[in-house]
Amino acid sequence: MDIYLHFSDQATEAIAFYETVFKTEPAQIMTFGQMPHDEEHPVDENIKNLVMNSNLKINDTNVMISDSPEGMAPPIVVGNNVALVFNAKTADEASNIFQQLATNGTILLPLEKTFWADLYGMVKDQYGVNWHINLY
Known part of the structure; x- marks a missing residue:
């Protein structure tokens, strides 16, 4: 089982923080700008550098982290920003x-x-x- 953390636009900052706190290897990160091009659903320039998905190992647990841009995911409310995978x-x-x-x-x-x-x-x-x- 894995853990998934969602952020409004602080995923990159949170990843760096958790890497430092837990002294982990650098996370594997994919941004929204790295998604395959889709003419019907173009990626807005404002979110291209936000984290679509990342994978950080803390001990033996996968901690996945992403930003959740408005319109692409449910709004972030403290309490719903953690998911089990x-x-x-x-x-x-x-x-x-x-x-x-x-x-x-x-x-x-x-x-x-x-x-x-x-x-x-x-x-x-x-x-x-x-x-x-x-x-x-």
């Missing part, structure tokens, strides 16, 4: 877990293929816990 081993497992978490919950991003994963989706369960479901 489940890395499924099969598509069936990803679908089953996603659907169970969505029961009486809210689908934030449907489980579907992305350019970085075979399946990826975001769901808030009935208890208000945010989950990211991945299949790589």
Whole structure:
């Protein structure tokens, strides 16, 4: 299981802080400007340098960190900026877990293929816990 931290526009600053605090290797970082070009959904110049995804190892835990620009993600509210990440081993497992978490919950991003994963989706369960479901 991994942890995901979301920020409005402070991900780069937070990453540097956590690297220093926990004396980690430098995080692997991808910005919104590094996403594949999509004519139907161009990336706004104002967010190109924001962090789309990063991966920081703290002890043996993956701590993923990103910015959540307005219009591309739910608004950041202290308390919803932390998510648990489940890395499924099969598509069936990803679908089953996603659907169970969505029961009486809210689908934030449907489980579907992305350019970085075979399946990826975001769901808030009935208890208000945010989950990211991945299949790589």
